[in-house]
Amino acid sequence: MYNCAIILAAGEGKRMKSSTPKVLHEVCGREMVNIVIDVVKKAQIEDIDLVIGNGAERVKKATESRNVSYSFQNQQLGTGHAVLCAEDFLKNKEGTVVIFTGDSPLIKEDTIKKMLDFHNKGGYKATIVTSVVKDPTGYGRIIREKNGEVLKIVEHKDCSREELKVDEINSGMYCFDIKSLVESLNKLHNNNAQGEYYLTDVIEILKVSKGKIGALPVNFEEIIGVNSRVQLSEAEKVMRDRINHIHMRNGVTLVDPGNTYIEMDVTIGRDTVIYPGNVLQGNTVIGEKCTLYPNSRIKDSVIEDNVIVQSSVILESKIGQNVTVGPFAYIRPESIIGNSVRIGDFVEIKKSTIGDKTKVSHLTYIGDAQVGSGCNFGCGTVVVNYDGKVKNKTLIGNNSFIGCNTNLVSPVKVNDDTYIAAGSTITDEVPAGSLAIARAKQINKEGWVYKKGLKK
Ligand code: UD1
Ligand code: MG
Numbered sequence: 001m002y003n004c005a006i007i008l009a010a011g012e013g014k015r016m017k018s019s020t021p022k023v024l025h026e027v028c029g030r031e032m033v034n035i036v037i038d039v040v041k042k043a044q045i046e047d048i049d050l051v052i053g054n055g056a057e058r059v060k061k062a063t064e065s066r067n068v069s070y071s072f073q074n075q076q077l078g079t080g081h082a083v084l085c086a087e088d089f090l091k092n093k094e095g096t097v098v099i100f101t102g103d104s105p106l107i108k109e110d111t112i113k114k115m116l117d118f119h120n121k122g123g124y125k126a127t128i129v130t131s132v133v134k135d136p137t138g139y140g141r142i143i144r145e146k147n148g149e150v151l152k153i154v155e156h157k158d159c160s161r162e163e164l165k166v167d168e169i170n171s172g173m174y175c176f177d178i179k180s181l182v183e184s185l186n187k188l189h190n191n192n193a194q195g196e197y198y199l200t201d202v203i204e205i206l207k208v209s210k211g212k213i214g215a216l217p218v219n220f221e222e223i224i225g226v227n228s229r230v231q232l233s234e235a236e237k238v239m240r241d242r243i244n245h246i247h248m249r250n251g252v253t254l255v256d257p258g259n260t261y262i263e264m265d266v267t268i269g270r271d272t273v274i275y276p277g278n279v280l281q282g283n284t285v286i287g288e289k290c291t292l293y294p295n296s297r298i299k300d301s302v303i304e305d306n307v308i309v310q311s312s313v314i315l316e317s318k319i320g321q322n323v324t325v326g327p328f329a330y331i332r333p334e335s336i337i338g339n340s341v342r343i344g345d346f347v348e349i350k351k352s353t354i355g356d357k358t359k360v361s362h363l364t365y366i367g368d369a370q371v372g373s374g375c376n377f378g379c380g381t382v383v384v385n386y387d388g389k390v391k392n393k394t395l396i397g398n399n400s401f402i403g404c405n406t407n408l409v410s411p412v413k414v415n416d417d418t419y420i421a422a423g424s425t426i427t428d429e430v431p432a433g434s435l436a437i438a439r440a441k442q443i444n445k446e447g448w449v450y451k452k453g454l455k456k
Helices: 031-041 054-068 079-084 108-124 180-184 200-207 229-247
Strands: 004-009 047-051 069-070 096-101 127-131 141-144 150-154 168-177 215-217 278-282 298-299 313-315 341-349 357-365 370-371 382-384 392-397 405-407 412-414
Touching: 004 031, 004 079, 031 047, 031 054, 031 096, 047 054, 069 313, 079 180, 079 357, 096 108, 096 180, 108 127, 108 168, 108 357, 127 200, 150 215, 168 180, 168 215, 200 215, 200 278, 313 382, 341 405, 405 412
Parallel strands: 004 047, 004 096, 047 069, 127 215, 278 298, 298 313, 341 357, 357 382, 370 392, 382 405, 392 412
Antiparallel strands: 096 168, 127 168, 141 150, 141 168
């Protein structure tokens, strides 16, 4: 049986109070609409059409990589009208179309497969995914006949008192027989509380023409619709729990999963221990046996095995094995830290390479530099990489000992096996094997304080 999908993503999302189209708001680091597209694809539905309108260009751009087709809804006249805008997509197709909304990102792959199976085997004209909930406020209600068959869906704002009491809700996810859907869409009217063409009214239209309607109840958690920031946080929490459980099942210790924020594409090796307050974002890869003490943010970075990180920020960088980072280190994009390196407190590394076993223990800035292995940076070293106009490069060889409070004025080269005296401002190349001292010699004026009468 042929299957395709339509995802509705043209609405503005007024209740979000946002300048970003609702479906582009992120849950665990991915736009809601992309989460929906991805799960539909996982369920092996390849032919996907996205109905866009509000912020169409932005939504199109954000979904570009997903290889879907687009239909445009220029005026948001309701969910039924939105599907009608995809009429061309449905033209000459026979089979089943699955409809999702771009604001319900929690549906699972298995449930999509189940709903298709249920729909196709049952010979239904429409199948609605429903849920029985404690608080149905805001959702469309599933109205059933005495014999239990679905009669219609009534939107919250159009419900009678009796209907408001119904606790079975419409998820906004459906399967339709394509032909029957297209015929019914053309019969919709907007004679309702919101003056909109409701997709939900198709159910009653099909019922009246003796079509069989199916309903598949699922866990509410899978169908939470995001219309407000409060619901966004609810969806985020459900997704976060799912992600965290996967990692824990894979052998990662999360000391407090409720306070550990791991985005969807992050991978983590076994026996890594993660304390609360860590935020792992983007395409981050964490190796095995790492310890992430509280409160770090790591984005789009690769952290190899046995690394310890504390209260630090690491962005778009690579950290080798057996490294310790922090507390309070800032590793900025395009940095490559070798193996067994120590990056200590209040150290900032930017677009630099640091060789194996080098120690940068405290209060140091290294920018646009290539540093060899086995070096030691004294406290308070500054790579002076910016001359006010351009960023310059600094090269430091292997086994250099950089004394405390050194300035390395770039561009400059420090060769292998060198010592730099504390407090030096280095402006010229330091040859291999030498000691560089670049500061004024100390002068002691003996008795000066007493002669001046400064101490009685
Ligand atoms: C809709 C359902 C409701 C269901 C709920 C589940 C209708 C009439 N109501 O209500 O029964 O319980 O979802 O979450 O379908 N959209 C368009 N064009 C439009 C209007 C909406 O593309 O003209 C898109 C929106 O971007 C959104 C989706 O359709 O992704 C749903 O719209 P929304 O306004 O959120 O409908 P709900 O009030 O949540
Ligand atoms: Mg909604």
